[in-house]
Amino acid sequence: MDLHELLFSLSESSCITGEGKAADIILNRAGEYSDKAFKDALGNIIVPVSDEREGKPNILLEAHMDEIGFVVQTIDDDGFLHVGEVGGPDMRVLLGSEVTVFGKEPLFGVFCSKPPHLSSKEEYKKVPSVEDLAVDIGFGHDKAAEKVSPGDFVTLRRKPADMPDGMITGKALDNRAGAAAVLRCLDLCAGKVGCGLTAAFTLGEELGCRGAVTAAFSTAPTHAVVTDVSFGYTPDAPREKCGDMGKGPMIGVSPVISRGMSDMLVKLANEKGIPYQIEVMGGSTGTNADPVSVSRGGVATGLVSIPLRYMHTAAEAVYVSDVENTARLMAEAVKEIGGFGNVRNV
Amino acid sequence: MSVMFEEFKELCLLPGVSGNEKPVSDYIESKLSQIPGVEYKTDPLGSIIVHKKGKSAPETKLLVSAHMDEVGFIINSVGEEGFLKFTPVGGIDPRVVLGRRVIISGHTGIIGTKAVHLQKADERKQAPDFDDLLIDIGAKSKEDALKYVKPGDTASFDSDFVEFGGGCVKSKAIDDRIGCAILLSLLRQPLEYSIEATFVVQEEIGTRGAKAAAFTVGADAAVVLEATTASDIAGVEEGKKVCRLGQGPVISFMDRLTIYDRGLYNLAFEAAKASEIPCQPKLAVAGGNDAGAVHLSKKGVKTLALSLPCRYLHSPSCVIKYEDAENTLRLLKELCRIIGSKPC
Numbered sequence: 226m227d228l229h230e231l232l233f234s235l236s237e238s239s240c241i242t243g244e245g246k247a248a249d250i251i252l253n254r255a256g257e258y259s260d261k262a263f264k265d266a267l268g269n270i271i272v273p274v275s276d277e278r279e280g281k282p283n284i285l286l287e288a289h290m291d292e293i294g295f296v297v298q299t300i301d302d303d304g305f306l307h308v309g310e311v312g313g314p315d316m317r318v319l320l321g322s323e324v325t326v327f328g329k330e331p332l333f334g335v336f337c338s339k340p341p342h343l344s345s346k347e348e349y350k351k352v353p354s355v356e357d358l359a360v361d362i363g364f365g366h367d368k369a370a371e372k373v374s375p376g377d378f379v380t381l382r383r384k385p386a387d388m389p390d391g392m393i394t395g396k397a398l399d400n401r402a403g404a405a406a407v408l409r410c411l412d413l414c415a416g417k418v419g420c421g422l423t424a425a426f427t428l429g430e431e432l433g434c435r436g437a438v439t440a441a442f443s444t445a446p447t448h449a450v451v452t453d454v455s456f457g458y459t460p461d462a463p464r465e466k467c468g469d470m471g472k473g474p475m476i477g478v479s480p481v482i483s484r485g486m487s488d489m490l491v492k493l494a495n496e497k498g499i500p501y502q503i504e505v506m507g508g509s510t511g512t513n514a515d516p517v518s519v520s521r522g523g524v525a526t527g528l529v530s531i532p533l534r535y536m537h538t539a540a541e542a543v544y545v546s547d548v549e550n551t552a553r554l555m556a557e558a559v560k561e562i563g564g565f566g567n568v569r570n571v
Numbered sequence: 572m573s574v575m576f577e578e579f580k581e582l583c584l585l586p587g588v589s590g591n592e593k594p595v596s597d598y599i600e601s602k603l604s605q606i607p608g609v610e611y612k613t614d615p616l617g618s619i620i621v622h623k624k625g626k627s628a629p630e631t632k633l634l635v636s637a638h639m640d641e642v643g644f645i646i647n648s649v650g651e652e653g654f655l656k657f658t659p660v661g662g663i664d665p666r667v668v669l670g671r672r673v674i675i676s677g678h679t680g681i682i683g684t685k686a687v688h689l690q691k692a693d694e695r696k697q698a699p700d701f702d703d704l705l706i707d708i709g710a711k712s713k714e715d716a717l718k719y720v721k722p723g724d725t726a727s728f729d730s731d732f733v734e735f736g737g738g739c740v741k742s743k744a745i746d747d748r749i750g751c752a753i754l755l756s757l758l759r760q761p762l763e764y765s766i767e768a769t770f771v772v773q774e775e776i777g778t779r780g781a782k783a784a785a786f787t788v789g790a791d792a793a794v795v796l797e798a799t800t801a802s803d804i805a806g807v808e809e810g811k812k813v814c815r816l817g818q819g820p821v822i823s824f825m826d827r828l829t830i831y832d833r834g835l836y837n838l839a840f841e842a843a844k845a846s847e848i849p850c851q852p853k854l855a856v857a858g859g860n861d862a863g864a865v866h867l868s869k870k871g872v873k874t875l876a877l878s879l880p881c882r883y884l885h886s887p888s889c890v891i892k893y894e895d896a897e898n899t900l901r902l903l904k905e906l907c908r909i910i911g912s913k914p915c
Contacts, residue, residue, distance in 0.1 A: 335883065361736075386672065389709055390715070459685055
């Protein structure tokens, strides 16, 4: 599997509600590991890889495949689109940002706002809110209304790129990086799974971890590993809240996550020589691990996060090596749990 | 599409931040070398000075000028952790810089700050100062970063050339590569009267190349080709839209650096009307361009600015309507003929 190529194609393509090229790519790739992959009632992609076996654990690997974006509310008299947020984009980067509007066909657009020479000095420094912005698609009202309707979704537009030394940058690496890691993990443990295994690529995480609720319910796992992204260090961020880029997956430790799972992941990383970091949180993790761990009667859940810079902008950046090491660690966990018996949820 | 469109696209994609215009001047010189009847040379600052032979010697020596440089950034220093401190070159709106990708000496960099989730409520509402921003090229240390970039390197926006909407184009550097493309196309055409042309450097940092080039040329009259702010966008009241995409070249009566020659201003509208070319006045006193330097050259030069209406100027996502460029070329050719035909 060419992980770099997979990351690029997932980053460039889009998915907010389950329609979209990114979902198509995931469903397509999942087909290599399961002929029973399907979309559930909410649009989550569920990939049964290995059947449940009596007396053995049933594992769920989960990554959200939705991205932050916007939805068209109105088209004004000049053909500009007024939108609402879907999820929490970083408002400070929106002005002048390029977007794709998923109307009757995908259309190019630019976020615009009053130019500086028409703004007062105070206005000029203020970050525009989504009500102050509009999307310019280069059409007048009539043509715009033909091609776009209220309710159409909008995502950021950016072609991924390589930076020197193995870091890549693009939009939606939150959480295409996680989704790619899960697919790569399936690649690594193909044929070596001794218990039930399902991968789920879910929606609505950016709106409050919604899709994971139903995906976990239908899968009914005993153990789960959730993959997402977390904060990669930049000099202006509090060091203690970030992981380092390129230093491996961040293993989550929190009252919400199974301590047994966290310890097992650390043990495996050490044994197998996989670089890793620890990410400690005091309660909710802000990821799908939160709802998954209390699904049905409870699930022993672990969380592995890929360090990422510039979250919720089109300039997100990750190391391909961190994605690979995340996949390796998850594959080791699958092999270990399958032969492990009971991991008690502490 | 047309040769002018192709050249416009190629020009926009070249890196040419003020002071580092060579990729652009090399490209333009390679095109000029293939035009018969055109002589050119480069001045000490890097501007290209051109003489185009027409059918006859002109009654008025006319200069047509466009600038080659674009706004961007220059690297001040490399930090211990491998991040780059930088300064803007030219007047960039600080609100459009965060989250952008740049190219420095062929390498991709990102201008970013900590994730929105880590920001305090008041931090989320303020656009950061340039002093607070860093460029990230993914280097692990200062030593690592210096393998790829060094202080003094310039960074241009990484922004592709996109055709969209009803004949619109988005790109970086439309200001003023569209002017360069129009001027190249003009120089390719047979002209009634000889003209002088300059492709100048360092406009964005104070109309500097034009000052020296205009002195060298010593013209009687000048037309400056530019891109100018169109605010025909959402949220702007009718009266403040300045100029609009799709309504043709913009003629200015005044901006912060120049009061334009009234004779040439009126001539432009008459010529446009006579040839049925759309054109519009710039309905605000705002901005400034090379005319500021040109009209004060030597004993004074009667100067006109002919501009493309352009949205989101000085951002990586400038937007024009391409037909405005075609109409600008048509009007420019007419003006060259009329101005050359009589003393001004």
